[in-house]
Amino acid sequence: MGTLIVLLVLALFLTAIFTGGYNKDFLDRVKTSKVWDWLTTVDHKKIAILYFMSGFFFFIVGGIEALFMRLQLIVPHNDLFVGDTFNELLTMHGTTMIFLAAMPMIFGLMNAIVPLQIGARDVAFPFVNALGFWLFFAGGLLLNLSWIFGGAPDAGWTSYTSLALNEYSPGPGIDYYVLGLQISGIGTLIGGLNFLVTIINLRAPGMTYLRMPLFTWTSFVTSALILFAFPALTVALLLLMFDRLFGANFFDYTMGGSTVIWQHLFWIFGHPEVYIVILPAFGVMSEVISTFSKKRLFGYTSMVFATVLIGFLGFMVWVHHMFTVGLGPVSNSLFAVATMAIAVPTGIKVFNWLFTMWGGEIRFTTAMLFAVGFIPTFVMGGMTGVMLALPPADYQYQDSYFVVAHFHYVLVGGTVFGMFAGAYYWWPKMFGKLLDEKLGKFHFWTFLIGFHLTFFPQHFLGLFGMPRRVFTYQSGVGLETINLISTIGVFGMTIGTLAFIYNIYKTFKVEAQAPADPWNGRTLEWAIPSPPPEYNFAQLPRVRGLDPFWLEKQAGNKGMTPAEPLGSIHMPSPSYLPVLMSLGFFIAGFGFIARGNYAVGILGLIVVVITMFMRSFEQDHGYHIEPEEIEDANKGVQA
Amino acid sequence: MAAHTHENTAPQNGHLETASLDGKNKVLGFWLFLGAETVLFACLFGTYLALRNQTMGGPTGEHLFDLKLVALATAILLTSSLTSVLAMHAMNQLKLKTMQFWLGVTVLLGLGFLVLEIYEFIHYVHEGHTFMSSAFGSSFYALVGTHGAHVTFGIVWISTLMLQAAKRGITTEMAPKLFVSSLYWHFIDVVWVFIFTLVYLLGKVG
Numbered sequence: 074m075g076t077l078i079v080l081l082v083l084a085l086f087l088t089a090i091f092t093g094g095y096n097k098d099f100l101d102r103v104k105t106s107k108v109w110d111w112l113t114t115v116d117h118k119k120i121a122i123l124y125f126m127s128g129f130f131f132f133i134v135g136g137i138e139a140l141f142m143r144l145q146l147i148v149p150h151n152d153l154f155v156g157d158t159f160n161e162l163l164t165m166h167g168t169t170m171i172f173l174a175a176m177p178m179i180f181g182l183m184n185a186i187v188p189l190q191i192g193a194r195d196v197a198f199p200f201v202n203a204l205g206f207w208l209f210f211a212g213g214l215l216l217n218l219s220w221i222f223g224g225a226p227d228a229g230w231t232s233y234t235s236l237a238l239n240e241y242s243p244g245p246g247i248d249y250y251v252l253g254l255q256i257s258g259i260g261t262l263i264g265g266l267n268f269l270v271t272i273i274n275l276r277a278p279g280m281t282y283l284r285m286p287l288f289t290w291t292s293f294v295t296s297a298l299i300l301f302a303f304p305a306l307t308v309a310l311l312l313l314m315f316d317r318l319f320g321a322n323f324f325d326y327t328m329g330g331s332t333v334i335w336q337h338l339f340w341i342f343g344h345p346e347v348y349i350v351i352l353p354a355f356g357v358m359s360e361v362i363s364t365f366s367k368k369r370l371f372g373y374t375s376m377v378f379a380t381v382l383i384g385f386l387g388f389m390v391w392v393h394h395m396f397t398v399g400l401g402p403v404s405n406s407l408f409a410v411a412t413m414a415i416a417v418p419t420g421i422k423v424f425n426w427l428f429t430m431w432g433g434e435i436r437f438t439t440a441m442l443f444a445v446g447f448i449p450t451f452v453m454g455g456m457t458g459v460m461l462a463l464p465p466a467d468y469q470y471q472d473s474y475f476v477v478a479h480f481h482y483v484l485v486g487g488t489v490f491g492m493f494a495g496a497y498y499w500w501p502k503m504f505g506k507l508l509d510e511k512l513g514k515f516h517f518w519t520f521l522i523g524f525h526l527t528f529f530p531q532h533f534l535g536l537f538g539m540p541r542r543v544f545t546y547q548s549g550v551g552l553e554t555i556n557l558i559s560t561i562g563v564f565g566m567t568i569g570t571l572a573f574i575y576n577i578y579k580t581f582k583v584e585a586q587a588p589a590d591p592w593n594g595r596t597l598e599w600a601i602p603s604p605p606p607e608y609n610f611a612q613l614p615r616v617r618g619l620d621p622f623w624l625e626k627q628a629g630n631k632g633m634t635p636a637e638p639l640g641s642i643h644m645p646s647p648s649y650l651p652v653l654m655s656l657g658f659f660i661a662g663f664g665f666i667a668r669g670n671y672a673v674g675i676l677g678l679i680v681v682v683i684t685m686f687m688r689s690f691e692q693d694h695g696y697h698i699e700p701e702e703i704e705d706a707n708k709g710v711q712a
Numbered sequence: 713m714a715a716h717t718h719e720n721t722a723p724q725n726g727h728l729e730t731a732s733l734d735g736k737n738k739v740l741g742f743w744l745f746l747g748a749e750t751v752l753f754a755c756l757f758g759t760y761l762a763l764r765n766q767t768m769g770g771p772t773g774e775h776l777f778d779l780k781l782v783a784l785a786t787a788i789l790l791t792s793s794l795t796s797v798l799a800m801h802a803m804n805q806l807k808l809k810t811m812q813f814w815l816g817v818t819v820l821l822g823l824g825f826l827v828l829e830i831y832e833f834i835h836y837v838h839e840g841h842t843f844m845s846s847a848f849g850s851s852f853y854a855l856v857g858t859h860g861a862h863v864t865f866g867i868v869w870i871s872t873l874m875l876q877a878a879k880r881g882i883t884t885e886m887a888p889k890l891f892v893s894s895l896y897w898h899f900i901d902v903v904w905v906f907i908f909t910l911v912y913l914l915g916k917v918g
Contacts, residue, residue, distance in 0.1 A: 197737040197741065198737065198741065262748060266741055266744050266745060266748070267741070269741075269744055270737050270740050270741045270744065273740060274733070274736055274737050274740060275737075300744055300747060300748050301747065301748065301751050302751075303748070304748045304749070304751035304752035304755065305751060305752075305755050307752060308752055308755035308756055308759070309755075311854075312759065312854065315843075315850065315854065316850075319843065319844075320843070320844040321843055321844060321850035321854070322844065322846060322847045322849070322850045323759065323763070323847060323850050323851065323854075325847070328766075328768055328846055328847055329763065329766025329767070329768045329846050329847035329848065330763065330766070330847040330850070331762060331763065331766075331847070334758075334759055334762055334763070337758075338755055338759070341755070686872065689872055689873075689876070689889075690872075690876065692880075692885075
C-alpha cells in the first residue's frame with residue numbers, strides 16, 4: 074500500500090518535471106496535450122485506432138511466444154525453453170492471441186467501420202465505448218505483467234481445474250489469468266452491448282436490417298454472442314477466484330466440488346467465443362470479395378441467414394470440447410450432430426463467396442488476396458472440424474497436434490487473414506493513407522506460405538501421436554523432420570508480419586492522402602472523406618437499397634442524397650473517467666493478486682465506486698458543431 | 713438529443729423515459745444488459761443445482777432452511793417491486809413528491825430484505841454451513857450472495873437517483889436513469905423468485 078502511494082506520487086512528479094516543471098500551468102499543459110486527447114477521447118474512430126493498435130501489439134507479443142515454442146521444438150531433446158517456462162509460453166500464447174489480439178483487433182474494425190456503414194455519427198454510448206477499451210487494456214496489461222511479477226499463468230488458456238487450483242498451481246500465475254481476464258472481459262461485454270444498441274437504434278433513414286452491409290450484420294451477431302457468452306466466463310472466473318483466494322470448494326473433489334463444472338462453464342463461453350472471433354472475419358471477406366469483384370454479394374439474404382444460424386448453433390455445441398470427459402453416448406451424439414450442422418451455414422457462405430467472384434471483374438489487391446487465400450485455408454480447417462466432431466474419432470485425435478493444426482487453420486486462416494484483409498481494405502478510412510500494395514503482396518505470400526508450412530505438417534504430427542502442450546519429443550520415432558519443417562514455416566509468418574510493420578511505418582511517412590473512395594466501394598463509409606471528420610456525416614444520408622453508395626454512383630450522383638438539412642451537430646464531450654475507472658480496476662486486480670495485501674485491492678475498488686458516482690452525478694451535455702464550421706471544414710468535399 | 717428537451721411537460725405517449733434518443737438507447741441497452749445478467753445467474757443456478765447435495769457431512773438444506781423467514785423475505789421483496797412500479801407511474805405523471813415517496817419505500821423494503829438475509833446467513837454460519845465448509849456451502853453463498861450483492865447495489869443506486877431527482881426534478885435526462893433502475897429492481901426480484909423455488913422449496917423437498 075505504501076509502495077503504491079510512493080509510486081503514484083513519483084509518477085506525477087516525473088510527468089511534471091519532464092513536461093516543464095510543476096507549476097500552475099501544469100494542468101493546462103496536460104489538458105491540451107495530445108496524450109490527454111487520446112486518453113480521454115470518446116470518438117469511435119480514435120477508439121478504433123487504440124483498439125486496433127493495442128490488439129496488434131499483443132498480436133506481436135503472442136507471436137513471439139509462439140516463435141519461442143517452435144524454436145524449442147525444432148529438434149528433439151532441445152533445452153531452450155523447458156518445463157514451467159514452456160507451459161507459461163503456451164498458456165500466454167493462447168490467452169493473448171484470443172483475448173488480447175483477436176478480440177481488440179475485431180473491436181477496432183467494428184469501431185472504425187460499423188457506425189460509418191449504418192450512416193451514424195457515433196455509437197450509442199460513446200462513454201461506454203471508451204470504458205470498454207480501457208478496461209480491456211487494463212486487463213491485458215495486468216495479465217502480461219505476470220511475466221515480470223511472480224510468473225505467468227501456466228495451466229493452458231483453458232485453465233482446467235484441478236490443475237489451476239492452488240494445490241497444483243501455487244504462486245500468482247493463475248491469479249493474473251483470473252483477474253486480468255475478468256477485467257478485460259467486462260470491457261468486452263459492455264463493448265458488445267454498445268454495438269447492439271448502436272446497430273438497432275442509430276441506422277440512417279432507409280437503412281433497414283436487410284440493407285445493412287454484411288460486416289455490420291456479422292458485427293451485430295458477434296455482439297449478441299458476446300453479450301450472452303461472456304457472462305459464463307465471468308462466472309467461471311469468479312468461481313475459480315473464490316476457490317483460489319477465498320477457500321471455496323467449487324472445483325475441489327475432496328470437498329464435494331466438481332472439475333467438470335469448470336469445463337462446462339468455460340466452454341459455454343469458449344465455443345461461442347470462436348464464432349465471436351470468426352464471424353467479423355466472414356463479414357470482412359464478404360465486403361472485400363464483393364468490392365473487388367465489382368459485383369453485388371451473391372445470395373445476400375442467405376448470407377445474413379447463415380450468419381444468424383451460425384450464431385444460434387454456436388451456443389448448442391460446447392460439449393464437443395468435452396467428448397472424452399465421459400458424459401455418455403447420448404449427449405455426445407447430440408452435440409456431434411449439432412456440431413456437424415454448423416457446416417451447412419458455413420458451406421452456404423463459402424459457396425456464396427465463390428459465386429460472387431464468378432463472372433466478376435476481379436482485382437487482386439492485397440485485401441482481395443487475403444480474402445481469396447482465406448477460402449481454401451478456412452475450408453481445410455472446417456473439414457478437420459467435421460472430422461473432430463465425430464466422437465469415436467475424437468478419442469483418437471484429442472489433445473494431439475491434429476487439434477492444434479485444426480484450430481490454427483480456422484483462427485489464423487480465418488480470423489488473422491480476415492483482420493489483415495480488413496486492415497489493407499479499411500486502412501485509408503481509418504488513417505487517411507493507403508498501405509503500400511507491393512509490400513502488402515509480399516506480406517501476403519510470405520505469410521500464406523509460412524502459415525501452411527507451419528500448420529499443414531502438424532496434422533501428421535498429431536496423427537503420428539505427438540501430444541500438444543508438451544515441450545519435447547523423442548528422437549527416432551518419426552517426428553524430427555515434420556517438427557523441423559513446422560518451425561521453418563514460422564519464419565515465413567514472421568517475415569510477413571515484419572513486412573506489415575514496415576509497411577505501417579512507411580505509410581505514416583508518406584505525404585499523399587488517400588482519396589475518399591480508393592477502391593470504388595459500395596457501402597456508406599466510402600461516401601465520406603478519408604479519414605472522416607469527427608461528426609462523420611455532415612448530413613445523414615438517405616439509403617435507397619443494399620450497397621447504397623454504389624446505387625447512387627450508378628444513378629450518376631456524386632455522393633449520397635442527404636436525408637436532413639445542414640444543422641448543428643451534437644457531440645459528446647471527452648471524459649477522463651474511463652481511464653480512471655480502469656485504473657481503479659487495475660489496482661484492485663493487483664491488490665488481490667498480491668495476496669494478503671487486500672488493502673490495495675479495496676483501495677482500487679473504492680476508486681471504481683467513486684468514479685461511478687462521479688459519472689452518475691456528472692451533468693454534461695456535450696457540445697455542438699455549427700453548420701458554418703462544417704462548411705468551412707468541408708469546402709469542396711461532398712458529404 | 714436530451715440537451716434540447718428540458719421542459720417539464722408530460723410526454724405525449726405517457727413514457728418520459730423514451731422521450732429522447734438517449735433515453736431510448738439507455739432503455740434498450742439496459743434490457744440487453746439484463747439478458748447478460750440472466751446468463752450470469754443461469755450459470756450460478758446450474759452450479760448450485762449440480763453441487764447442492766455435496767454437503768460433506770455438514771447440515772443439509774432440508775435441515776437449515778426456515779421457510780417462514782424466507783417467505784417473509786420474499787413477500788417484502790415482491791412488495792418492493794410493486795412500490796417501484798408506483799414510483800415509475802408517478803414519474804410519468806411528473807409527480808416528484810409521490811415518486812420520491814415510493815422510491816423511499818422501495819429502498820426501505822430492500823433494506824428490510826437485506827437485514828433478513830444477513831440474519832439468515834449468520835444463523836447458517838452458527839449451524840456450521842459456511843462458504844468454505846463444502847461445495848454445497850460455496851455454491852449456496854455464491855448464488856444467494858450474488859443476488860444479495862445485487863440488492864445492495866440496487867439500494868445504493870436508487871438512493872443516489874433520489875438525491876439527483878431531488879436536486880434536478882423529473883427531466884428527460886433523469887427519467888431513463890430512474891426507469892432502468894426500476895427495471896433492474898424488477899429483475900433482481902424475478903431472480904429471487906427462482907432462488908425461492910430452486911434453492912429453498914427444492915431444498916425442503918430434498
